[in-house]
Structures are given as C-alpha cells and as structure tokens.
Amino acid sequence: MNAPSARKATPGRLAAIIVTLLILLSPFLWLLQMSFKTNDQILQFPPPLIFTPTLEHYAALWHSAFSASFVNSLLSASLSTALALLFGVPAAYALSRWAGRGKHALSFAILVTRMAPPIAFTIPFFLFYRWIGLLDTITGLVLVYTSFNLPLVIWMMQPFFDTIPVSLEEAALVDGARTRTVFTKIVLPMVTPGIAATAILCFLYAWNDFFFALILTRTNARTAPVAVVNFMNYEGWEWGKIAAGGSLVMAPVLIFSLAVRRYLVSGLTAGAVKG
Amino acid sequence: MLLAVAVLPAVYLVVTSLTPFQLTTPGSATDFSSPLRNYGLLPGDPRFVNSLWVQAKLSCWGVLFQVLLGMLLALLLNVPSRFVEFARTFFLIPMVLPPIVVAVIWKLIYTPDISPLYYAAQALHFTMPALTSSVDFALTAIVIADTWEWMPFTFLMVLAALQTIPDEYSEAALVDGANTLQIFWYVTLPFITPILVISGMFRLIDSVKAFPLIFLLTSGGPGTVTEVTNYYAYLLAFDTNEIGYSSAVTVVMLLLVAGISLGLVWMGRRREAMG
Numbered sequence: 301m302n303a304p305s306a307r308k309a310t311p312g313r314l315a316a317i318i319v320t321l322l323i324l325l326s327p328f329l330w331l332l333q334m335s336f337k338t339n340d341q342i343l344q345f346p347p348p349l350i351f352t353p354t355l356e357h358y359a360a361l362w363h364s365a366f367s368a369s370f371v372n373s374l375l376s377a378s379l380s381t382a383l384a385l386l387f388g389v390p391a392a393y394a395l396s397r398w399a400g401r402g403k404h405a406l407s408f409a410i411l412v413t414r415m416a417p418p419i420a421f422t423i424p425f426f427l428f429y430r431w432i433g434l435l436d437t438i439t440g441l442v443l444v445y446t447s448f449n450l451p452l453v454i455w456m457m458q459p460f461f462d463t464i465p466v467s468l469e470e471a472a473l474v475d476g477a478r479t480r481t482v483f484t485k486i487v488l489p490m491v492t493p494g495i496a497a498t499a500i501l502c503f504l505y506a507w508n509d510f511f512f513a514l515i516l517t518r519t520n521a522r523t524a525p526v527a528v529v530n531f532m533n534y535e536g537w538e539w540g541k542i543a544a545g546g547s548l549v550m551a552p553v554l555i556f557s558l559a560v561r562r563y564l565v566s567g568l569t570a571g572a573v574k575g
Numbered sequence: 576m577l578l579a580v581a582v583l584p585a586v587y588l589v590v591t592s593l594t595p596f597q598l599t600t601p602g603s604a605t606d607f608s609s610p611l612r613n614y615g616l617l618p619g620d621p622r623f624v625n626s627l628w629v630q631a632k633l634s635c636w637g638v639l640f641q642v643l644l645g646m647l648l649a650l651l652l653n654v655p656s657r658f659v660e661f662a663r664t665f666f667l668i669p670m671v672l673p674p675i676v677v678a679v680i681w682k683l684i685y686t687p688d689i690s691p692l693y694y695a696a697q698a699l700h701f702t703m704p705a706l707t708s709s710v711d712f713a714l715t716a717i718v719i720a721d722t723w724e725w726m727p728f729t730f731l732m733v734l735a736a737l738q739t740i741p742d743e744y745s746e747a748a749l750v751d752g753a754n755t756l757q758i759f760w761y762v763t764l765p766f767i768t769p770i771l772v773i774s775g776m777f778r779l780i781d782s783v784k785a786f787p788l789i790f791l792l793t794s795g796g797p798g799t800v801t802e803v804t805n806y807y808a809y810l811l812a813f814d815t816n817e818i819g820y821s822s823a824v825t826v827v828m829l830l831l832v833a834g835i836s837l838g839l840v841w842m843g844r845r846r847e848a849m850g
Contacts, residue, residue, distance in 0.1 A: 317662060318662075327684055330680070330683065331676075331679065415836075416829060417786075420828075423822055425584065508675075529791065546679045549673050558664065
C-alpha cells in the first residue's frame with residue numbers, strides 16, 4: 301500500500317488516480333457521448349458503447365431557436381465582461397496606487413455578491429427592471445452580470461498592479477510622459493496576462509448563470525442554459541437535443557478553463573482565502 | 576459604487592418585505608399599513624419551517640462528504656509528477672461546468688429509461704429504486720449530485736494546504752518508525768485542519784445555492800421533501816406571486832446565512848487566540 305503522506309508517483313498510485321478520474325468524470329462523459337447518438341441508440345438497452353457518431357442533434361439545434369439563445373449568451377457574457385473590465389481595471393489601478401483605501405468595502409462587496417443566494421438579488425432586479433422596462437432584454441442581463449463581475453475584476457487585478465514598481469512610472473513621468481500615457485503604454489501592457497485571465501473568469505460567470513436568466517428573460521433574451529431546460533417539456537424530453545445543447549453550453553467553459561488553469565484557482569476561490 | 580451593488584438591492588428587498596406586495600394587486604407595493612405582517616406569518620408557516628430543516632440536512636451531509644472526499648482526493652493527488660499536475664485540471668471539471676449542465680447530467684443519471692446507473696443495476700439484476708421521486712431517496716440524490724459538483728472545491732483547497740507541508744516532517748516521522756496512518760494523524764492532519772474548516776465553512780455558506788439541481792431534479796418534491804428555503808422563496812415570488820412574503824423569507828434566509836458566517840469567523844478568531 302502506498303503511504304498517502306509519502307509523496308511518490310508509484311504505478312499503483314497513478315492507476316488509482318486514473319480510475320478515480322474516470323469514475324468522477326463518467327457522468328459528464330455520458331452526456332457527451334449521448335449527444336452523438338441517434339434517438340434510437342439513446343433508448344437502446346444495453347446501451348451501445350461503440351456506435352457511428354451522428355451530428356443530427358447538433359444540426360437540429362443549429363436550425364432551431366436554440367441558436368438565437370446561444371448568440372444571446374455570447375452577447376450578454378462578452379458585453380458584460382468588456383464593461384466590467386472597462387470600469388474595473390482603472391478602478392483596481394487607482395485602489396492599488398492609493399495605498400489600498402477601499403479594500404475593506406471591496407472584500408465586503410465581493411463576499412456579499414458571491415455568497416448571497418441569487419434570489420436575494422433577483423427580486424429587487426426583477427421589480428426594478430419591470431418598472432423601467434428592462435425585462436427580457438440583453439441590456440438587462442448585461443447590467444446584472446457587469447455589476448456582479450465588477451468587484452471580481454477589481455479584486456483580481458489589484459495584486460497585478462501592486463507588483464509593478466512605482467519607480468517605473470515615475471521614470472516615465474520624468475521623461476515627460478502624461479499620466480494617461482503612463483497607464484496605457486507602460487502599466488497596462490505589463491498586466492495583460494492578468495486581464496486575460498480575469499476576462500475569462502468574468503465571461504464564465506455570466507455564461508454559467510442560470511437563475512438571473514431564468515427570471516429576467518422570457519423569449520427575446522433567453523440564454524442557452526435556459527433554452528436547454530426548455531427541451532424538457534410536457535410532451536416528453538428530447539434527450540438528444542438536451543445532450544447536444546448541454547454539450548454546447550459547456551464547450552466554452554472547458555476550453556477557457558484549460559486556457560487559464562493557473563488563474564482558475566484564485567478566481568474560483570475569490571473571497572474564500574483573503575476574505 | 577461598490578457598496579451600491581451590494582447594498583441597494585438589499586435595501587429594496589427589505590422594503591418589499593414590509594409590504595403585502597403581489598404583482599396582481601395594484602398599490603400593494605406601497606402598502607406599509609402592517610409592516611411586520613409577513614414576518615409574523617413565518618414561524619407558523621410549516622413550509623418555511625420545513626424548508627429550513629431540509630436546507631440544514633442538505634448542507635450538513637453535503638459539506639461532510641465534500642470535505643472528506645476532497646481531502647482523500649487531495650492526499651491521493653499530492654505527488655510531484657508532471658502527469659499528475661496535468662491530470663489535476665480534469666478533476667476540477669465538475670466545479671467549472673455551468674450549474675445547469677451539472678443538473679442536466681444528474682437528471683440523466685436519475686432517469687431510469689436512459690440512465691447508465693439503471694442500466695448497470697438492470698444488468699446485475701438489481702432493482703434500483705426511483706431516486707428522485709421517492710420520499711426516502713430524493714434528498715440523498717440531491718446530496719450526491721451536489722457532492723459531485725463541489726468536491727473539487729475542497730480538493731483544491733486541501734491540495735494547496737498539503738503542498739505547504741515541508742517533506743522533512745513526514746520523513747522525520749518515518750525515520751522515527753511511524754506508519755502511514757500515524758504520519759497522517761499526527762503530522763498531516765494537524766497541518767490541514769484549518770483549511771478543512773475553512774473550506775467546509777465556505778461550502779456551508781454556499782450550499783444555499785443548490786438551486787439548479789433542485790429546480791431540475793426534484794422541483795422541491797416529492798411533496799416538500801427537497802424544498803429548501805431558497806427554492807421556496809423562488810416559488811413564492813415567481814410562481815405564486817407573493818413577492819412581499821417571498822422577500823421576507825429571503826431576508827430571514829440572508830440573516831441566517833450572515834449569522835452563520837459571522838459565527839464561524841468568530842469561532843475561527845477565538846481558536847487562533849487560544850493558540
């Protein structure tokens with residue numbers, strides 16, 4: 301038997317890791333393989349493990365209202381990410397240079413917006429949107445996601461700015477550069493990797509949202525996660541479409557998660573460690 | 576600005592909770608004639624009391640399993656190896672998937688006609704009870720799905736803690752003749768106890784957000800067996816139109832969550848102070 305505290309990559313342990321991983325991921329893999337089966341194959345018993353993959357469900361989704369929902373998801377997630385960065389990055393820079401005033405308010409905002417159950421925000425947003433006519437609009441969704449991502453952007457970006465020596469900026473100022481130029485030409489390029497990682501986390505947050513989209517949209521601004529659920533209706537569940545739709549909804553998440561592995565941890569546990 | 580994101584909706588929510596607001600009743604949003612009526616109704620509402628109890632069961636079992644399994648997984652994967660480092664990312668998949676896709680995946684597993692779980696049971700001539708529609712098993716089914724989704728979080732936190740333990744400690748213990756279990760119990764466990772507590776606490780606070788799972792798997796049923804407070808508040812506001820009363824339920828839920836969080840932080844401080 302391998303000692304858990306003795307840190308050795310023995311073949312036995314590697315095998316155990318692989319088996320555990322397969323068991324853990326099997327529910328997820330089952331959904332994925334189902335999206336490539338015909339409806340007959342989905343209902344067949346025993347389930348065929350080897351089959352000729354079909355793209356019929358994906359094609360059906362392409363020609364259905366689902367594609368519009370997918371575009372809605374893309375739009376609301378990317379617009380809200382852009383807005384949150386536009387306001388959040390300069391704010392993080394300012395906070396970093398002003399010796400961390402406002403950090404307390406920031407931790408509070410992060411904690412509240414990330415940890416309070418969404419229903420606590422949906423009722424006020426729903427009533428307010430109903431009043432000013434923002435229900436079932438992309439604008440409405442974008443505003444919600446932006447306000448939730450803003451604290452995250454500031455929270456994630458501030459440490460990046462903290463690592464840039466002030467002397468570097470002072471040198472540029474002495475050389476005659478303006479404050480604005482210093483920020484755009486010197487500071488920003490140095491934090492690009494941080495911005496990219498933060499952007500992806502913001503995008504994922506908006507993309508993954510189900511609750512706000514469920515309440516604040518009906519048909520025009522319906523997002524992909526809500527559209528997937530609509531394939532489960534009273535006439536019966538269209539499992540092929542559900543599987544294909546689910547796979548499409550998780551595709552960007554998987555791609556981005558692999559791309560920002562290193563930053564994923566700090567983003568997912570935001571507020572957990574420092575808060 | 577930051578405070579506005581968190582505070583304004585909360586104020587609005589509290590104001591609404593003081594009214595008998597229903598969308599269908601004109602003027603009810605500004606009727607403050609009996610502001611505490613909603614709160615007075617709460618203790619006598621069996622569905623509300625039941626929902627707190629359901630939430631407590633769901634949270635306790637979920638957190639227990641997530642912390643234990645996350646710890647075991649972290650111990651297994653805490654080896655210096657390129658391959659294992661690469662594999663770790665895949666263990667995070669359940670946590671980064673859109674929550675609604677997680678719910679769809681488990682819907683699939685719990686639906687007899689197409690579920691690999693029921694296929695396996697059938698092949699072994701074992702009669703699998705209907706999990707999500709049974710009074711005895713529905714909550715367990717939710718706990719299992721919730722554990723699958725969030726175990727990676729505790730895994731991530733514990734792994735980070737494990738990696739800060741210097742190898743010399745367990746090596747010294749090994750030289751002194753300690754066996755694997757003794758090393759775990761006397762060297763590793765004391766080291767990671769704080770992080771076990773912290774990640775458990777964060778999962779506990781976050782566990783009120785299991786909405787998509789409950790929405791899709793059981794809709795709170797059968798009866799009210801899986802109706803957590805969050806879901807009850809959702810039904811009240813967006814199904815039966817009792818927005819004022821739902822706000823009151825949400826406010827109480829928020830206060831409970833905040834109270835538990837503060838209590839846990841206070842306990843953490845006290846522990847530290849006592850050394």
